[in-house]
Amino acid sequence: MALYGSVPFLMAHKKGRSVGVLWVNAAEMWVDIEKLEGTNKPSLQMQDYIPFSTTSTQKTSTSTHWMSESGTLDLLIFLGPTPADVSAQMTSFTGRSAMPQHFAIGYHQSRWNYLDEQDVQDVDAGFDEHQIPYDVLWLDIEHTNGKRYFTWDKVKFPEPKVMQEELGIKGRKMVTIIDPHLKQDDAYPVSKRAKDLGLLVKNKDGGDFDGWCWPGTSYWIDYLNPAGREFWAEQFKYTNYEGSTKYLYTWNDMNEPSVFSGPEITMPKDNLHFGGVEHRDVHNIYGALQHRATAEGHRLRSDNTDRPFVLSRAFFIGTQRYGAIWTGDNTAEWGHLEISIPMLLTIGVSGVTFAGADVGGFFGNPDAELLTRWYQTAAFQPFFRGHAHIDTKRREPWLFGEPYTSLIRESIQRRYRILPYLYTLFWEASQTGVPIMRPLMMEFPNDEETFGIDNAFMLGSGLLVHPVVKQGASSVNVYLPPSAKWYDYDTYQPIKSGRTTVQTPLEKVPTFLKAGTILPRRDRIRRAANLGLRDPYTLIIALDDFGTARGSMYVDDGHSYEFEKGAYIITDFVYEKGVLNATSSRRVDATPALQKDVVEKLGARVERLVLVGVKGGVKSVTVGGRRLEFKSEKGVVVVKDPKVIVGEEWKIVVA
Amino acid sequence: MQPILALAFLSVALTSVIATDPLLGVHPSKKHIFQAAIASDASSAFACFDGSKSIPASSINDDFCDCEDGSDEPGTSACNNSVFYCVNAGHIGAEIPSARVNDGVCDPSCCDGSDEYNGAIKCPNVCAKVGAEFKKAEQEKKNVLEKGIKVKKEYLSFAANAKASRTKQIKDLESEIRNITARIDDLTALKSEAEAYESHMNALLAQQSREEAKALLPQQLADCNTRKQELRSSIETLNSRVTQLQSILDHLMTLKNVEEGAAFEALLRDKPILKETLQRYDDFKHGFTTQGGQAVIELAVEPDVVSFESFGGAEQDTDPLALMDPCVDPTASTFRCLLKSARGLFLGTFETVKYPLIWPGWGKLFTAVKSPFSTLSKSEENELLRKDAAKVRQRLQDAEIKKREMESKVTELKQKEGMDLGPDNVWDKLVGQCIQINSFEYNYEICFLDKATQKPISGGSGTDLGKFSRWGPRAESKSSSGKYSYMMFENGAHCWNGPHRSVEVALECGAENKIISVSEPSKCEYAMKVQTPAVCEVPGGHDEL
DSSP, X not given: OOOOBOOOEEEEEETTXXXXXXXXXXXXXXXXXXXXXXXXXXXXXXXXXXXXXXXXXXXXXXXXXXXXXXXXXXXXXEOOSSHHHHHHHHHHHHOOOOOOOSGGGSEEEOOTTOOSHHHHHHHHHHHHHTTOOOOEEEEOGGGSBTTBTTOOOTTTOSOHHHHHHHHHTTTOXXXXXXXXXXXXXXXXXXXXXXXXXXXXXXXXXXSBOOEEETTEEEEEBOTTSHHHHHHHHHTTSTTTSTTOOTTEEEEEOSTTTOOTTSGGGSOOTTOEEGGGEEXXXXXXXXXXXXXXXXXXXXXXXXXXXXXXXXXXXXXXXXXXXXXXXXXXXXXXXXXXXXXXXXXXXXHHHTTOOSEEOOBXXXXXXXXXXXXXXHHHHHTTSSSEEEOOOTTSOOOOTTTTOTXXXXXHHHHHHXXXXXXXXXXXXXXXXXXXXXOSEEOHHHHOXXXXXXXXXXXXXXXXXXXXXXXXXXXXXXXXXXXEOTTSOEEETTTOOEEOOEEEEEEOOTTOOOEEEEXXXXXXXXXXXXXXXGGGTTSOEEXXXXXXXXXXXXXXXXXXXXXSSGGGGTOOEEEEEEEETTEEEEXXXXXXXXXXXXXXXXXXXXXXXXXXXXXXXXXXXXXXXEETTEEOOXXXXXXXXXXXXXXXXXXXXXXXXXX | OOHHXXXXXXHHHHHTXXXXXXXXXXXXXXXXXXXXXXXXXXXXXXXXXXXXXXXXXXXXXXXXXXXXXXXXXTTSSSOTTOEEEEOOTTSOOEEEEGGGTXXXXXXXXXXXXXXXXXXXXXXXXXXXXXXXXXXXXXXXXXXXHHHHHHHHHHHHHHHHHHHHHHHHHHHHHHHHHHHHHHXXXXXXXXHHHHHHHHHHHHHHHHHHHHHHHHHHHHHHHHHHHHHHHHHHHHHHHHHXXXXXXXXXXXXXXHIIIIITHHHHHHXXXXXXXXXXXXXXXXHHHHHHGGGTTOOOOOOOOOSSSOOGGGGTGGGOOOOGGGXXXXXXXXXXXXXXXXXXXXXXXXXXXXXXXXXXXXXXXXXXXXXXXXXXXXXXXXHHHHXXXXXXXXXXXXXXXXXXXHHHXXXXXXXXHHXXXXXXXXXXXXXXXXXXXXXXXXXXXXXXXXXXXXXXXXXXTTSOOOEEEEEEEEESOSSGGGGGGOGGGEEEEEEOSBXXXXXXXXXXXXXXXXXXXXXXXXXXXXXXXXXXXXXXXXXXXXXXXXXXX
């Protein structure tokens, strides 16, 4: 599989110590990683340069050797001492991930290509008919007039605004692809104007670089040129991008950049960028700068009121500030499902947390089992999109019949239920730099057994997911770190920690709730994420051995920048000694008017508490002296409708 | 303000979404169950429809899902598996999934706007308009159905007749095939006899023609050699005259070049034609210097004397048709046959005794002599055919062609008889009937139960999209509407980077056969919507209106 992005970052971890190295360079590079026996240490060892390094007692050590072809170099070393600390330190330098739109963390449906407006309508209706929620319908390159981005095929898409509005009215969005290559055509204003303004990447002789991509001979905007980025951003204005509406967002593909006629299918290294810089020096940053300029374009078109949503294939240090990425063109094979987990873990640890792999695999045709397992896996990964190559068969979630349609529906619904939790994790990432999808070692840095695990992951600190990624696997061997207590997420029953075998019939996605977690959910499933923003919450309260649990929830309007002025709610839930205590914190600099409005605007009631791991009988549950209905079974107590509001402060007493 | 009071106030504001009307969203057929529950104040007033538990009436539509089957919350979005009933006064009632209650979207199915009642959005009641449009559409649908049913009845009566007539046709054809097979056997036997005569005859004719050719050759060769001698002497005359002309001109050139240069120049100035002539001769001579300065014409025919052997000798075949035997040729007159017979008899006696004994002309001669005015009986015809290989071959060929035609017709008829032509063979009349549509840059054609093709509108050759392969949809999962609602065409031309082309035709009732739309959802897997009277059904199952 090709590599589309590069963040030259390496994290090393051992019990009690994590370090990170960031090699800030955008040229072609090689990194050798070598495991060495203890007595045979190389003379240059990373720990020799770390003043607080503990003496190694391990038999093996790791040495790395970094080589870059050219360019400038900054070397940064982050000292931890925990993996989360390294992430925080690294992203304090490279930038924290942008708070995404709420819709963007729902499910995305893509295909190369949805053919015309009728097709879009039919696919959209298919989701409703089968009661499968989704948020965004994607259009690949065929929607354009001859691969001229920012245009429409007028025959197949005669009414793009009406089409987007029909989606928009149901809370859904559309994404169109906008690639960096511009068809050489003087009748195509974007290309003509960029050329006239001198904003194109140049060849070694200073002429406009001429290469071959989807539209035929093309130009490339020089995103290293601030004027190039500004020009690009301008193109997203509603007045410039004809047929675009506020429901339309963007996908930047082929931005490594892909040049069919070039060496290694990219630009010649002696091409020239802004300031006379050779392409060899900046190759790896080019695509990320397009991503940045596109995100800036989204802000520009909405006058800084609407958060951008831009998916990019290329990425670099700091991409998390601009939007989401995906792992590129994968294949409908079990091996590609399996590797999506370590790939996304690595990318997340490198700071780019909003990432996903194409569900089902881009090339080839997945069978029903593979597709089902892929949905089950990706439903717990940060960016969740089904996508397929033009040569493949249709694979919309309802096309494989039962039981698959129901299983895929259940996977997507499982995603939608945890959106409040997921959105809170995105907030956390935007504040602390800790990825949403984490390796087990990040949560359990002192448990050596977790260090090598890359077939399971933590979603936040409360959920451990061990997806089934092998064909016909009837069970998986799961490691549940014994320093915590665990519940099966589906049954809420305690499960033995350590190594344990879990049966995995096709409907089972081994998912575990860490005791001590309060996980906010929305159990009502709407057609699209934003339609449920005011729906009531369900709180899953998984008690640890001390009968305590905690969690928090972040809420804002899901789309604007009002949160930057304080228009958000953070509620901290603490359950101890039989009392669930909700306290709210908001930014101190929020205006009093904002403080007054915010709960009214964003608050929603809690309709259900699920207490997991309750020992002994429960006699009563009360809120403000009002007795609540509840039912208790196998240590699980479900409390009916306490009618408390998230964003306010309250106590619920379980006796 | 006490925190508790603030909470109470906000609770009212934020929980006002709770439906107070316990009958909201209840389907009319279930209304009595809910009414009975409301009338009771027992803690088990309402039993969940799945019987899993009983709850008090206050739990109905209280925006919390008590029943696993969702039956307690018909009016709210609390249960994902419940449905909401909109009354739609002025139109007809409709059920929508509970997930669409108070989701901020005016659901088109609820024209009365009753699905959105929490104040977040106001949905206008558009039932009057929707109802009117619906009625109009229903009437149109009814009209289409009526027309469709009428046509369908024709299809059905055609099918009933066609079945009977096919059975008879097959029977008749099979009997004819038996007859013709017997006749072919006869002719085959006759053919081998006739061909034996023919080959003997050919050998005889070849012999005769060789003899005649031999007789003519000496004179022809003598003529040829005489002509050749004549040509040779005229060439010699021409050559000597050319030499003469050359010497005159050479003399002129010498004058010009040497002796009387200046005077000659003056002459040339006065007579430009002379100058040009000399110039041309100079060029001509110059061109011949490499050949010794003399032009010689040679007759390139070798050898001088043409021999008999150079025609291929005695083994050369002569076209037997050129020497048609008038006694075998049915168009030749009896007189010519008689003449020939006499000659043949003479030659036969002269050369060998064998040929005349098996001479095919005997038959005609015999008949001509015996009964010149009588017509031929079958056995007499056979007798004639026995001696006429060309005719017997023609007859046999005709008979075989006819047999093959009948056989393929039988195959076709039997194939149709074995075909699944739908309920009551309603598709019988439509087999092979074609309809077309232009969509974007292509013209698409399907021929029912036969084949599908695609042609560029701009011209050029068509692409095979598949042959009719089966009833039913492409994917089994879609079979809810019955297999006769889909016609599959498969195994068309192979697609680069893709499968063999195929078309799924979805059939719906229409007044006529018409392609409504065509699309290519996956590469080279086409989907068509087609209207046809053949699938029109009156609700209730009887084709009566």
